[in-house]
Amino acid sequence: MVRAVDHAYTLIRDGILTGRHEPGERLGEAELAELTETSRTPVREALRQLEMEGLVEVLPHRGARVTAWTAADLEEIYDLRAMLEAFAAERAAGRIEPKDLDRMTEVCDLMDEAAGPGATQDLDRVTELNAEFHGLVRAAAASTRLVTMLNAVVQLPLVVRTFHRYSAADLARSCAHHRELVAALRAGDGLWAQSVMRSHVLAAKAVLLRAAADETETR
Amino acid sequence: MVRAVDHAYTLIRDGILTGRHEPGERLGEAELAELTETSRTPVREALRQLEMEGLVEVLPHRGARVTAWTAADLEEIYDLRAMLEAFAAERAAGRIEPKDLDRMTEVCDLMDEAAGPGATQDLDRVTELNAEFHGLVRAAAASTRLVTMLNAVVQLPLVVRTFHRYSAADLARSCAHHRELVAALRAGDGLWAQSVMRSHVLAAKAVLLRAAADETETR
DNA sequence: TCTCGCTAGATTGCGTGCAATCAAGCGTTC
DNA sequence: GAACGCTTGATTGCACGCAATCTAGCGAGA
Numbered sequence: 001m002v003r004a005v006d007h008a009y010t011l012i013r014d015g016i017l018t019g020r021h022e023p024g025e026r027l028g029e030a031e032l033a034e035l036t037e038t039s040r041t042p043v044r045e046a047l048r049q050l051e052m053e054g055l056v057e058v059l060p061h062r063g064a065r066v067t068a069w070t071a072a073d074l075e076e077i078y079d080l081r082a083m084l085e086a087f088a089a090e091r092a093a094g095r096i097e098p099k100d101l102d103r104m105t106e107v108c109d110l111m112d113e114a115a116g117p118g119a120t121q122d123l124d125r126v127t128e129l130n131a132e133f134h135g136l137v138r139a140a141a142a143s144t145r146l147v148t149m150l151n152a153v154v155q156l157p158l159v160v161r162t163f164h165r166y167s168a169a170d171l172a173r174s175c176a177h178h179r180e181l182v183a184a185l186r187a188g189d190g191l192w193a194q195s196v197m198r199s200h201v202l203a204a205k206a207v208l209l210r211a212a213a214d215e216t217e218t219r
Numbered sequence: 220m221v222r223a224v225d226h227a228y229t230l231i232r233d234g235i236l237t238g239r240h241e242p243g244e245r246l247g248e249a250e251l252a253e254l255t256e257t258s259r260t261p262v263r264e265a266l267r268q269l270e271m272e273g274l275v276e277v278l279p280h281r282g283a284r285v286t287a288w289t290a291a292d293l294e295e296i297y298d299l300r301a302m303l304e305a306f307a308a309e310r311a312a313g314r315i316e317p318k319d320l321d322r323m324t325e326v327c328d329l330m331d332e333a334a335g336p337g338a339t340q341d342l343d344r345v346t347e348l349n350a351e352f353h354g355l356v357r358a359a360a361a362s363t364r365l366v367t368m369l370n371a372v373v374q375l376p377l378v379v380r381t382f383h384r385y386s387a388a389d390l391a392r393s394c395a396h397h398r399e400l401v402a403a404l405r406a407g408d409g410l411w412a413q414s415v416m417r418s419h420v421l422a423a424k425a426v427l428l429r430a431a432a433d434e435t436e437t438r
Numbered sequence: 439t440c441t442c443g444c445t446a447g448a449t450t451g452c453g454t455g456c457a458a459t460c461a462a463g464c465g466t467t468c
Numbered sequence: 469g470a471a472c473g474c475t476t477g478a479t480t481g482c483a484c485g486c487a488a489t490c491t492a493g494c495g496a497g498a
Binding site for chain 3: 224279
């Protein structure tokens with residue numbers, strides 16, 4: 001048995017992440033209540049939650065809209081994320097358990113497999129594994145507040161389906177970063193881990209910004 | 220005319236910050252509705268908001284409690300804050316307007332006055348001015364998301380009435396940091412600004428941790 | 439023709455009732 | 469005497485209704 005709030009939250013969130021609700025689209029409470037087969041009360045709470053995470057904007061007496069990101073937002077968010085993830089990596093270096101490190105190595109192998117060129121390539125699986133990898137780092141950082149903040153800035157990359165914009169070289173570099181991070185964590189070197197993680201996120205930012213620039217150019 | 224949610228939010232928040240509601244205390248919705256002279260609906264929304272900011276914890280079907288901080292929480296929060304404020308200072312270095320810098324200098328003068336020893340000392344006024352000073356930095360950083368995150372980690376220092384634990388030397392150092400930060404921002408030196416801000420926050424952390432240690436010792 | 443004001447429809451904000459869930463106290467059984 | 473289960477009281481979670489507010493469209497006046 002799940003709470004209606006969680007049900008509504010998950011449904012609306014997925015609707016935004018999969019692009020079913022476009023940026024700027026208006027989200028009426030009554031409409032969402034019907035969609036989620038609940039009432040407006042849990043929908044309201046779910047929208048508040050999503051507002052905190054930055055996925056929707058709600059204006060008093062005017063309802064909620066799906067957040068529309070600008071290129072400047074994107075840059076700002078990735079800079080924030082770089083800092084937060086680097087901090088998490090540093091903390092993780094002093095706390096992570098060997099079994100988590102082993103699992104991270106496994107995830108790296110699976111990612112190489114799913115990211116490799118050819119018919120077996122599965123970018124959605126890569127996204128999933130990537131989320132697990134970074135989740136392990138955050139969990140090892142052991143800071144509930146940090147995790148909350150990261151959740152707020154990590155949603156966006158999902159919206160824009162990051163990995164579908166990666167070139168083969170970008171993907172290879174990303175996987176290499178992951179392996180290097182595991183090495184840094186295994187060595188217990190906080191500075192190294194922090195540094196690799198920062199590179200990792202900033203590289204992702206560069207890919208995204210270039211992709212965004214290309215899009216507006218060809219338009 | 221203000222919204223009932225905001226009214227309830229402000230009232231409950233003040234109740235926690237001023238210590239009227241003690242850490243660990245149970246906060247019943249009905250009770251708060253009566254206290255704020257509204258109904259349970261806006262109270263519920265206010266509690267959710269406060270949960271996001273870390274001031275209360277709400278458990279499903281069991282209601283809300285005022286968050287009880289441990290020494291480890293305190294350390295974690297100050298490390299987070301050091302990083303976030305440093306980041307804000309760096310961004311501010313490239314964007315802040317001369318008139319804001321002038322105002323910051325004014326605030327420094329006023330703080331020296333209010334912090335000075337003797338009968339004119341007014342630590343609540345220092346707290347107020349300190350908030351304005353840091354607010355100017357954050358505003359200059361021009362990142363809505365960063366401001367949201369900082370709000371989440373800046374609440375705590377208010378709860379424990381930080382400045383009342385400062386020695387004369389601590390206060391003097393804090394004011395010196397402020398002046399140095401203004402200099403760094405005026406020079407447009409992001410690295411310098413970031414560095415000063417980090418020192419500033421970590422120094423505050425040290426004062427608080429020592430004070431906390433003393434308290435548990437004499438108990 | 440442009441601007442301002444008004445009206446109507448729709449939507450959010452809030453109050454309240456009812457059902458689901460939880461904690462505590464009591465009684466029963468081993 | 470201790471442990472388990474049940475019942476009762478209290479509290480949260482959810483649904484729905486009404487009032488306050490906003491947006492859009494129309495009409496009157498300059």
